[in-house]
Amino acid sequence: MRPKRVKTPSSSDVEMEPVEVFARIKTVSPTEDTCVDFVDERTVDCKPPPDVVSDKGSRATFTKVFNQGAAQSAVYDEICRPMVKRLLKGKSGLLFNYGVTSSGKTYTMTGSPNQPGFLPRAMEMIFSSIDGHQTKEFRVTSDDRNGFKLLSETDMMTHRLEKRNELVHSRIASRGSTNTVPNYNIDEHYMESLSEGFQYAVFMTYCDIYNESLDDPERGVYGHNITVKEVRSLEDALREYERGLKQRRMAETSLNRTSSRSHAIMSLHVVRIPYDRNTGDVFEDQVEDVTSFASSLHLVDLAGSERQSRTNAAGDRLREAGNINNSLMTLRRCIDILRQNQRTGARGNVPYRSSKITHMFRNFFEILGGVKLVICLNPAASEFNENLDVLNFAEAAQAIVCKREIKEDIEEDFTAREEQAAMARAKKNKRRTIFQPWMVNEEALAHGPPLPCVELFSCDDAEMIPQLIDIIRQRVERREIIGEETDRLTTTFRKKLNHFERENVDALGKLRILEPQVEKIEGENDRLLKDNRRLEKKNRALMEAQRVYELDKKEAEAELQAMNNKLENESKSKRQIEAAAKRKMEDERRKLNMETSRKLREAEENSKNRLNLNEAKMDQLRNILSKNSPRTPVSRVNREVERVERTPVSSARTRNLRKRSVSETRMKEEAGITPGMSVKTPSASNIKENRPPRPGRSQERGRGPTTDHLAHKRRSKSADKWLAHTPKETIDPGTVLQPKVIAKKNVHIPSVGDLKTVDQYLLTHQELGTGNQVKTTLVKGEVYGTRTGGTQVRFTGKEKLTSGTSSEFRRK
Numbered sequence: 001m002r003p004k005r006v007k008t009p010s011s012s013d014v015e016m017e018p019v020e021v022f023a024r025i026k027t028v029s030p031t032e033d034t035c036v037d038f039v040d041e042r043t044v045d046c047k048p049p050p051d052v053v054s055d056k057g058s059r060a061t062f063t064k065v066f067n068q069g070a071a072q073s074a075v076y077d078e079i080c081r082p083m084v085k086r087l088l089k090g091k092s093g094l095l096f097n098y099g100v101t102s103s104g105k106t107y108t109m110t111g112s113p114n115q116p117g118f119l120p121r122a123m124e125m126i127f128s129s130i131d132g133h134q135t136k137e138f139r140v141t142s143d144d145r146n147g148f149k150l151l152s153e154t155d156m157m158t159h160r161l162e163k164r165n166e167l168v169h170s171r172i173a174s175r176g177s178t179n180t181v182p183n184y185n186i187d188e189h190y191m192e193s194l195s196e197g198f199q200y201a202v203f204m205t206y207c208d209i210y211n212e213s214l215d216d217p218e219r220g221v222y223g224h225n226i227t228v229k230e231v232r233s234l235e236d237a238l239r240e241y242e243r244g245l246k247q248r249r250m251a252e253t254s255l256n257r258t259s260s261r262s263h264a265i266m267s268l269h270v271v272r273i274p275y276d277r278n279t280g281d282v283f284e285d286q287v288e289d290v291t292s293f294a295s296s297l298h299l300v301d302l303a304g305s306e307r308q309s310r311t312n313a314a315g316d317r318l319r320e321a322g323n324i325n326n327s328l329m330t331l332r333r334c335i336d337i338l339r340q341n342q343r344t345g346a347r348g349n350v351p352y353r354s355s356k357i358t359h360m361f362r363n364f365f366e367i368l369g370g371v372k373l374v375i376c377l378n379p380a381a382s383e384f385n386e387n388l389d390v391l392n393f394a395e396a397a398q399a400i401v402c403k404r405e406i407k408e409d410i411e412e413d414f415t416a417r418e419e420q421a422a423m424a425r426a427k428k429n430k431r432r433t434i435f436q437p438w439m440v441n442e443e444a445l446a447h448g449p450p451l452p453c454v455e456l457f458s459c460d461d462a463e464m465i466p467q468l469i470d471i472i473r474q475r476v477e478r479r480e481i482i483g484e485e486t487d488r489l490t491t492t493f494r495k496k497l498n499h500f501e502r503e504n505v506d507a508l509g510k511l512r513i514l515e516p517q518v519e520k521i522e523g524e525n526d527r528l529l530k531d532n533r534r535l536e537k538k539n540r541a542l543m544e545a546q547r548v549y550e551l552d553k554k555e556a557e558a559e560l561q562a563m564n565n566k567l568e569n570e571s572k573s574k575r576q577i578e579a580a581a582k583r584k585m586e587d588e589r590r591k592l593n594m595e596t597s598r599k600l601r602e603a604e605e606n607s608k609n610r611l612n613l614n615e616a617k618m619d620q621l622r623n624i625l626s627k628n629s630p631r632t633p634v635s636r637v638n639r640e641v642e643r644v645e646r647t648p649v650s651s652a653r654t655r656n657l658r659k660r661s662v663s664e665t666r667m668k669e670e671a672g673i674t675p676g677m678s679v680k681t682p683s684a685s686n687i688k689e690n691r692p693p694r695p696g697r698s699q700e701r702g703r704g705p706t707t708d709h710l711a712h713k714r715r716s717k718s719a720d721k722w723l724a725h726t727p728k729e730t731i732d733p734g735t736v737l738q739p740k741v742i743a744k745k746n747v748h749i750p751s752v753g754d755l756k757t758v759d760q761y762l763l764t765h766q767e768l769g770t771g772n773q774v775k776t777t778l779v780k781g782e783v784y785g786t787r788t789g790g791t792q793v794r795f796t797g798k799e800k801l802t803s804g805t806s807s808e809f810r811r812k
């Protein structure tokens with residue numbers, strides 16, 4: 001994942017290139033107060049919000065400014081897509097996302113499944129572009145020291161075996177874990193047309209700034225314990241990335257962080273190796289170290305840049321914030337010094353080593369170039385000061401110019417190399433006749449026709465001897481041909497034998513190398529099998545336990561069901577009992593109501609009868625009064641009495657009031673009190689039942705003049721002065737019991753003057769009862785002077801006497 005340290009190029013090999021800075025304004029609610037304004041495609045304004053009194057404000061110009069609502073694809077196309085294109089052409093790049101917490105750095109870098117950011121898009125672009133042009137798996141591998149190497153067929157096989165082993169291990173370890181890959185919805189299918197003749201291997205690393213880093217004198221800085229993993233497909237890459245993110249989230253959760261507090265570095269490495277299109281594989285003479293064919297794209301999601309004072313951090317969190325700030329400060333210092341050096345030509349020491357992040361990417365500023373910075377701005381008004389700070393940093397970064405290495409294009413000698421390889425292959429094939437099939441020239445090995453039957457009849461047989469000589473010569477020639485063919489076959493055979501012996505030795509050598517590995521793998525395999533058996537046993541035990549638990553669960557469920565049924569039945573019967581009780585209560589209530597209304601009707605009947613009786617009596621009394629006092633307006637009294645008596649018995653209170661008003665009028669009439677006199681009348685009930693008035697009643701109701709204030713005027717009984725009011729026709733009761741009062745004055749018709757001289761009042765009233773009975777009613781009252789100078793009588797008691805002959809009483 002780290003940039004390699006390459007030999008510093010001479011000035012003719014480099015060109016200068018500025019750091020490109022882009023700004024992206026986070027999308028916020030339109031109702032929110034903001035402090036960042038999009039001016040045009042290159043300019044942004046940061047102005048103080050209305051509630052902040054500040055003259056600071058700033059306007060900055062960048063390579064491009066993305067306003068709120070900018071689509072993820074548009075931002076990718078402008079910033080990251082050219083970098084991926086360069087990566088596929090063998091050039092490295094470095095992209096930083098800088099901004100305060102929650103300004104959209106991670107949103108821009110990763111995004112979400114529905115709004116994918118740089119990373120998923122970059123991965124998609126790489127894999128769709130190299131489709132069909134990938135090297136064999138494990139053909140290229142990381143040397144674990146920031147470089148890459150090419151493996152031979154045999155090593156590739158061994159490596160594959162090792163990796164498979166690792167894979168089995170990791171699968172066993174991660175058994176049961178759910179490492180699902182989010183389904184990024186990438187709206188565009190990115191595809192870059194690449195030059196012919198290369199095969200590609202893709203690697204990736206994910207780390208954060210907390211990892212250790214080491215300085216390698218040969219190849220530069222690289223992280224310790226960072227796994228460089230070959231990824232073969234988009235899904236593979238996303239899975240790896242998700243694993244890294246998950247680890248980061250777990251770390252953050254365990255530290256109880258709410259925002260990213262580490263610098264996340266995601267690196268994509270592409271190794272492009274020329275290959276021979278005739279064989280479909282890499283060139284045989286390809287050097288093992290293929291680091292120079294690799295290019296990297298580093299996407300760095302920096303932690304929030306806010307100041308410590310804003311984070312309210314304390315303790316460990318403060319130290320952590322300090323570390324984050326230190327690394328960002330070092331980045332700023334390096335950029336400031338670089339800018340200073342470039343401006344003045346000075347050679348100030350750039351403190352790359354002061355933080356891991358600058359140490360890691362130093363080469364990009366010094367040699368490789370291709371640096372881009374995306375500043376994320378949260379336009380919320382509360383972020384005004386932080387945004388100013390971010391803009392200052394971005395402007396400083398924009399002012400620096402990086403050297404960029406002009407890489408020799410390996411495409412140039414590609415065809416020539418292919419031709420050379422073809423020639424070498426042909427030569428090799430020619431030389432290697434031993435690989436040709438075993439060819440035996442049967443004709444050459446034939447002995448020729450059998451010797452003819454020759455018979456010599458004399459030693460100078462001129463006919464036969466020449467024939468024989470000819471045959472023998474042919475035979476010699478034949479023998480020579482056979483000898484040559486035999487020699488050829490012997491030589492070929494010996495060569496083949498030698499070759500196979502050599503191969504055998506080679507194979508034995510390799511076997512000796514492989515044997516321990518195979519043994520190791522077999523051992524590992526045995527161990528895994530044992531593990532597997534142990535786990536299977538455990539699994540069986542667990543399954544058995546699960547079965548038992550299932551049975552228990554079923555029993556418990558059945559029990560629960562039974563209990564539920566019982567409970568339901570009980571509540572059903574309870575509901576029935578309740579309903580029955582309710583019905584019974586209703587019946588009882590109805591009966592009671594009927595009984596009450598019956599009694600009420602009876603009582604009403606009774607009281608009606610009594611009223612009728614009283615009316616008759618009242619008629620008699622009226623007759624008496626009309627006889628005695630011609631001046632008394634009996635007709636008015638009668639009307640009053642009739643009115644009151646006709647009043648329905650709807651309200652006891654109204655009835656009482658009316659009764660009281662009637663009796664008051666009557667008493668006044670009887671007492672001869674003129675309208676100018678004020679008389680306080682006791683309530684009818686008080687008179688009838690001789691009950692004292694209820695305390696505080698008059699105050700409560702606030703009605704009529706109160707007499708309580710007169711109570712203190714009352715004198716002792718012995719000092720009472722009585723006014724005895726006896727109408728003319730009152731007969732002397734004689735021996736009948738009489739009230740014990742000494743009347744100051746006896747009058748038939750009392751006047752105001754009479755009342756003023758006394759403090760007690762007694763009215764003797766008589767009426768005829770049934771037969772010859774005379775009913776005498778004694779009405780007592782207290783006389784008070786009123787505030788206004790009048791006099792009032794308050795009736796306090798009533799006594800009734802019925803007199804008649806003894807025979808009448810006997811009859812009764």
Ligand SMILES: Nc1ncnc2c1ncn2[C@@H]1O[C@H](COP(=O)(O)OP(=O)(O)OP(=O)(O)O)[C@@H](O)[C@H]1O
Pocket residue numbers: 025026027069099100101102103104105106107108258259260303304376
């Ligand atoms: N341009 C945008 N459009 C819509 N939503 C955005 C945008 N930028 C950020 N967001 C939303 O704002 C929230 C915070 O964004 P994000 O996590 O990317 O901030 P951050 O700068 O990475 O914060 P931290 O430093 O804590 O990691 C997220 O819910 C994200 O979806």
